[in-house]
Amino acid sequence: MLTGMHIAVIGGDARQLEIIKKLTELDAKLYLIGFEQLAQPFSGAYKEKIEDVDFSQLDCIILPVPGTNLEGEVDTIFSSDKVVLTEEILNKTPSYCTIYSGISNSYLDEIVNQSKRKLVQLFQRDDVAIYNSIPTVEGTIMMAIQNTDITIHQSKVAILGFGRTGMSVARTFSLLGAKVKVGARSSAHLARITEMALTPFHLENLKDEVSDLDICINTIPHLVLNAGVLAKMPPNTLIIDLASKPGGTDFRYAEKRGIKALLAPGLPGIVAPKTAGQILANVLAQLIAEDYENRKGNKS
Template identity: 50%
Template sequence: MLKGLQVAFLGGDTRHLEMILRFVEWDANVVLIGFEQIHDRFNGVSMAKLAKEVLRKADVLILPVVGTDEDGRVESSYSTDTLVLDNVCMDWLPKHAKIYTGAAKPYLKNLCRNHGIDLVELFNRDDVAIYNSIPTAEGAIMMAIQNTDITIHGSRCMVLGFGRTGLTLAGMLQRLGAQVKVGVQKPDQFARASAMNFQPFFTKDLNDEVLDTDMIFNTVPDIILAAHVITRISHRAIIIDLASKPGGTDFRFAEKRGIKALLAPSLPGLVAPKTAGHILANALCELIQDELRPDQVMEYA
């Protein structure tokens, strides 16, 4: 229980609605900034503008999973206001406050560092990333089904990257009956993929491996599907890029070649926001309770 903890949500999307509900259940004091257009009102929650009198009380500030952009702007699906987290806002926060987000860009990292405010990136946690890979993989497969005229079963699929999302996605595709190639960078990943009955290859050989592939799923955040690779891809193939913006695909050249290439970041919030919000809320509660001092635990109990 987090009774007495002052929690401010600054912007967010459908995932945050589930997170808000969980914090209310845990008896925290919750204030919402940038949520004036939500249809359902939450009991025991207050609405506010981004102002000094709100942030100076905050023990916890929760941002969208993408944090801020490089100009400090904060996205909200439920507001038309321009929300900006800047030096003035950081001066309003008490020094013991913590900021939580999914993954932070350099602007937000530097802002917190300069003001001595702790920043916690939830997607750096293995448990969050692994749980989050499930709705990501399901969403990628949904997009493939919607945008192709063949079944997953019997198709020739390629997954680029064998991290937490790549591993989950490759496994799902294989269980649906696809022939799955996996592009890896390290010998241990090659061995793991081989042991799991995938067809591994090193991404340095991608140019030769993309021939006769029906579906390509990319999780690598660097430009891996460059123009010289795309020229080797069949016109009937589809590329689904799961890497964070701007992705790992030369989308301009893919369009020029007549190859359908879709950028699909943040799929958990689109295809399973309740589950994604539940994952983030549980991680947040665990982190907050672990980081509280014994005297704070007594206060919030």
């Protein structure tokens, strides 16, 4: 139970509703910032404007998966008001206040470091990333079907990156009968790709591997599908970029060549927000409870 815990949930999408539901069931007191247009009531959760919250009482702050943008703004689909998280706000919180976010960026890192608060990035955890890859894969399949006029079966598919999402995507497309090859840099990843009966290639050779693709799925959050690579790609290739914004594709050049390139970060929140929210809610509940118990133990 989280009785006595004071938690601010700032912005987010439908995934946050599962988090709110879970934490209120555990008897935490929640302040919902950026939820003015949310009709669904939650016992123990109170809608607040950010300027009206007493941050000195907070045990933790929960941000949506993207965290903030580079100006500190937090996405709030349940509010038309702009919500900005600042260093000044964090300085008002107790020194033990923990900030939870899916991912981070230079702005969020900076204000957390300057305020000497603790930041937990949920998507750096193996359990969250692996569970989250399930709705990501389903969403990727949906996009591939909607945006091509061929079957996935027997299609030529390249997966770029062999992290937790890349591995799940590669395995599933292969099981659907696609001819899958996977680009990676790590020798261990290349060995694992081979062990899974997929075709490996080193990302240094990417230009030589795209000339006959039907679908290219990128999971690498760096510019890998640059103009030089796209120039070698057939115009009818579909690119699905799963990397966090701004993705790993030169979208301007792709459009110029007539290649359909779709940036699709946050697919779990689009195709399966309830499941994706439950994944985050269960991990958050565990982490917050452990943090609370540790603080009580230190006091005693």
